[in-house]
Amino acid sequence: MTNKxxxxxxxxxxxxxxxxxxxLPTIFTASSAAAYTNEPTGSSVVLGFNVPxxxxxxxxxxxxxxxxxxxxxHLNGEGDGGCMNTFSSKxxxxxxxxxxxxxxxxxxxxxxSDAARASAKSxxxxxxAIMINGGSSxxxxxxxxxLCQEAGVIFMAGLTHANDTTGKxxxxxxxxxxxxxxxxxxxxxxxxxxxxxxxxxxxxxxADYNWGWTQEESIVASTEALGWETxxxxxxxxxxxxxxxxxxPVLNSGADVLVLNHYGGNMVNSLTNxxxxxxxxxxxxxxxxxxxxxxxxxxxxxxxxxxxxxxxxSMNWNWQLQDEGTKAFVKSFGEKYxxxxxxSAQTCYAQTLLYADAVERAGTFxxxxxxxxxxxxxxxxxxxxxxxxxGADHQCFKDVLVVRGNENPTNAxxxxxxxxxxxRAQVEYDPEHPMFAGGELGKCNSGA
Amino acid sequence: xxxxxxxxxxxxxVVALLTMLAPFILNPFPEGSAMxxxxxxxxxxMQRFVIFGIFAIGFNILxxxxxxxxxxxxxxxxxxxxxxxxxxxxxSYNVVPAIALSVVVAGLxxxxxGFVSLRRSxxxxxxxxxxxAQMSFAxxxxxxxxxxxxxxxxETGLQVYADDPQILQGANAPDLPHLFGLPMRxxxxxxxxxxxxxxNAGYYLCxxxxxxxxxxxxxxxxxxxGMMLRAVKSNQQRMNYTGLNSKPYMLAAFVISxxxxxxxxxxxxxxxxxxxxxxxxxxxxxxxxxxxxxxGTGTLIGPVLGAGFIKYFENIxxxxxxxxxxxxxxxxxxxxxxxxxxxxxxxxxxxxxxTLGILFMLVVIYLPGGLVEGGQRLxxxxxxxxxxxxxxxxxxxxxxx
Numbered sequence: 007m008t009n010k011x012x013x014x015x016x017x018x019x020x021x022x023x024x025x026x027x028x029x030l031p032t033i034f035t036a037s038s039a040a041a042y043t044n045e046p047t048g049s050s051v052v053l054g055f056n057v058p059x060x061x062x063x064x065x066x067x068x069x070x071x072x073x074x075x076x077x078x079x080h081l082n083g084e085g086d087g088g089c090m091n092t093f094s095s096k097x098x099x100x101x102x103x104x105x106x107x108x109x110x111x112x113x114x115x116x117x118x119s120d121a122a123r124a125s126a127k128s129x130x131x132x133x134x135a136i137m138i139n140g141g142s143s144x145x146x147x148x149x150x151x152x153l154c155q156e157a158g159v160i161f162m163a164g165l166t167h168a169n170d171t172t173g174k175x176x177x178x179x180x181x182x183x184x185x186x187x188x189x190x191x192x193x194x195x196x197x198x199x200x201x202x203x204x205x206x207x208x209x210x211x212x213a214d215y216n217w218g219w220t221q222e223e224s225i226v227a228s229t230e231a232l233g234w235e236t237x238x239x240x241x242x243x244x245x246x247x248x249x250x251x252x253x254x255p256v257l258n259s260g261a262d263v264l265v266l267n268h269y270g271g272n273m274v275n276s277l278t279n280x281x282x283x284x285x286x287x288x289x290x291x292x293x294x295x296x297x298x299x300x301x302x303x304x305x306x307x308x309x310x311x312x313x314x315x316x317x318x319x320s321m322n323w324n325w326q327l328q329d330e331g332t333k334a335f336v337k338s339f340g341e342k343y344x345x346x347x348x349x350s351a352q353t354c355y356a357q358t359l360l361y362a363d364a365v366e367r368a369g370t371f372x373x374x375x376x377x378x379x380x381x382x383x384x385x386x387x388x389x390x391x392x393x394x395x396x397g398a399d400h401q402c403f404k405d406v407l408v409v410r411g412n413e414n415p416t417n418a419x420x421x422x423x424x425x426x427x428x429x430r431a432q433v434e435y436d437p438e439h440p441m442f443a444g445g446e447l448g449k450c451n452s453g454a
Numbered sequence: 455x456x457x458x459x460x461x462x463x464x465x466x467x468v469v470a471l472l473t474m475l476a477p478f479i480l481n482p483f484p485e486g487s488a489m490x491x492x493x494x495x496x497x498x499x500m501q502r503f504v505i506f507g508i509f510a511i512g513f514n515i516l517x518x519x520x521x522x523x524x525x526x527x528x529x530x531x532x533x534x535x536x537x538x539x540x541x542x543x544x545x546s547y548n549v550v551p552a553i554a555l556s557v558v559v560a561g562l563x564x565x566x567x568g569f570v571s572l573r574r575s576x577x578x579x580x581x582x583x584x585x586x587a588q589m590s591f592a593x594x595x596x597x598x599x600x601x602x603x604x605x606x607x608x609e610t611g612l613q614v615y616a617d618d619p620q621i622l623q624g625a626n627a628p629d630l631p632h633l634f635g636l637p638m639r640x641x642x643x644x645x646x647x648x649x650x651x652x653x654n655a656g657y658y659l660c661x662x663x664x665x666x667x668x669x670x671x672x673x674x675x676x677x678x679x680g681m682m683l684r685a686v687k688s689n690q691q692r693m694n695y696t697g698l699n700s701k702p703y704m705l706a707a708f709v710i711s712x713x714x715x716x717x718x719x720x721x722x723x724x725x726x727x728x729x730x731x732x733x734x735x736x737x738x739x740x741x742x743x744x745x746x747x748x749x750g751t752g753t754l755i756g757p758v759l760g761a762g763f764i765k766y767f768e769n770i771x772x773x774x775x776x777x778x779x780x781x782x783x784x785x786x787x788x789x790x791x792x793x794x795x796x797x798x799x800x801x802x803x804x805x806x807x808x809t810l811g812i813l814f815m816l817v818v819i820y821l822p823g824g825l826v827e828g829g830q831r832l833x834x835x836x837x838x839x840x841x842x843x844x845x846x847x848x849x850x851x852x853x854x855x
Contacts, residue, residue, distance in 0.1 A: 059804035114772045114773075120611075128496060132499075145611065149613075149728055153726070170610065215596055243592070445615070
């Protein structure tokens with residue numbers, strides 16, 4: 007069986023194998039000629055749209071994808087131009103970006119950090135994507151943002167609400183247009199005080215992961231600043247589908263407000279459970295019992311149906327806003343797809359235009375030039391009024407909406423009504439705020 | 455060569471050639487052509503092929519040889535990844551200590567879980583391992599990531615921050631995983647006419663590791679120890695009645711396969727310095743079972759093929775969207791083009807699970823031995839064809855082999 011004798015052929019063979027093995031690493035030392043990662047050399051440029059197409063946030067992902075496709079159309083001068091007509095910066099001409107036709111590739115994040123990174127990597131390595139946009143979860147956003155920083159491309163985050171994305175996990179190559187948990191708290195608190203009074207006792211149910219914690223922290227801080235008392239904060243496992251056992255103790259805790267720091271399917275289930283227990287009909291401490299859902303989305307509202315009537319929450323953007331940018335986007339989206347866009351769709355659309363505009367203004371696709379053009383950029387006309395892309399942490403500052411589940415919806419998309427548009431000044435914070443401290447932007451990486 | 459018989463040596467050489475020439479083999483279509491969509495020769499996917507190949511080889515040592523179906527192997531992969539990233543955070547970005555620790559930690563972890571789970575066999579063993587893996591997932595996802603004791607960084611995934619100690623990180627060392635200064639990310643792109651081939655340092659590290667562990671797996675398969683494990687598969691009770699205590703063998707097999715998984719996890723972190731809890735989820739454990747069955751349980755090369763097959767579908771098919779389809783079928787008349795796209799649509803993009811599921815069913819029904827059996831049948835078919843021309847059957851019964 008074993009052949010131990012040394013033959014001339016055997017020596018030659020193993021020598022050749024060993025030689026190839028030793029020589030291999032030397033070919034890696036050659037440096038590449040491109041000035042930065044995926045420098046577009048042809049007549050077109052590739053953008054990567056990385057959204058959840060399967061898993062719990064698939065619906066949001068598909069809505070994002072529709073908006074991204076619309077943005078590409080508008081950039082290439084097709085369709086009615088949408089927000090390009092209302093955008094305050096006029097650098098975009100409808101001939102692509104820097105004269106190059108915009109093409110795109112899509113990928114599925116599966117709402118898993120690993121899968122999202124794999125899909126973003128394949129877009130960067132295989133398809134030559136120069137920018138990654140989209141996503142519907144903070145964990146994924148942070149993971150992909152880290153990858154883009156290492157690879158030397160720009161990341162334009164989609165829906166990500168945790169403070170960490172532009173807090174302790176912020177990166178020089180990553181930009182967030184969406185609002186965050188701190189802003190939700192700052193916008194909601196005054197409305198809550200006005201509607202429910204300053205002497206309330208709140209009970210929190212929180213999805214047990216990073217986003218849930220940062221949101222709970224933000225809401226607790228801003229409501230306690232008003233004079234509210236926090237009775238208890240309970241973490242619920244992310245995979246829960248039945249929250250009855252978490253709702254039951256709320257009744258006897260002496261609380262008169264329930265705050266649900268849940269998102270997506272979690273929120274739909276916990277809210278439904280709370281309504282089934284008749285919480286909203288109860289009177290505690292002499293006051294009507296109330297429920298608050300700090301982060302809303304249209305798709306969740308549709309999922310929860312009747313149950314959201316009268317429940318307060320906050321949003322980044324809503325299609326019912328009346329500014330010119332919103333109207334142009336809703337018109338163009340509605341005409342193409344026959345429904346109003348969700349706020350995650352809007353954020354991805356705006357991010358794609360913002361990126362393209364920054365490239366035009368910088369005159370280069372080089373991520374460092376683009377980042378510089380985006381930093382401290384003031385603009386208007388993409389919805390939400392005047393907006394500021396802060397350079398210190400790459401977070402957008404704009405008005406935040408406080409919304410309420412519509413008591414008498416007139417159609418399937420009219421599930422939420424805008425209670426208040428909280429002005430930008432009220433939700434601004436210092437980049438070194440304790441909830442955001444601990445991270446470093448670092449230097450921009452162009453991959454060269 | 456190397457203590458292997460001729461057949462195994464040639465198998466090892468085939469694997470070596472396949473892994474070393476993968477950049478060429480996986481990029482058969484010129485860049486820019488319509489078929490370039492099917493090219494898989496980019497660094498990330500090649501690394502994944504090899505890493506999941508290692509994972510599946512290890513799983514096959516347990517499942518293929520002993521027949522014990524572990525439904526929690528992803529836990530060891532996850533533990534390996536976390537230990538590797540912790541090494542990056544504490545020591546330096548050099549991948550050697552990271553990979554070494556990931557193997558050790560995964561080995562210890564599997565010793566613990568194996569010791570408990572192996573008290574039962576069959577379905578009870580599977581459920582026990584599944585339970586342990588889900589427990590690890592839950593621990594990593596929320597329990598061990600609370601702000602007071604943050605071991606795993608939860609949903610976000612463990613990653614290296616600028617303020618981590620990294621006590622051995624030299625001043626000039628690259629700021630990303632590297633092997634004694636050679637960054638894992640560095641890629642040399644060779645342009646040959648319309649073709650373009652990527653040679654990635656990280657991939658070749660994984661490929662060399664794969665060859666080493668593949669060689670080890672061959673040795674285990676052919677050793678008396680491997681024979682003992684096969685005996686467990688065929689009849690463990692009889693083995694116990696003959697007075698042999700099979701438990702130490704089982705535990706050894708379990709730990710070895712756990713270490714393989716840990717190695718895969720460590721390599722994954724070395725290629726991409728982030729460890730997410732999803733790596734431990736039961737779907738990830740199920741994936742490696744699928745890989746092994748799809749490729750061919752109990753065969754040496756099968757799991758590697760199965761791993762490549764599944765990863766190819768996950769990464770290539772999921773990226774075909776309607777736009778791509780329209781560009782392929784643009785030569786058809788408009789109405790027909792839309793019809794064709796409409797028919798194919800459910801099977802691509804987000805429907806890649808469906809396509810994979812159908813193929814998996816076809817393989818399990820028609821090729822119970824997996825892809826390896828498919829290959830053997832093909833080879834047999836060709837041989838018979840060639841033989842049929844020059845020698846007619848001799849008419850008398852001949853012993854097989």
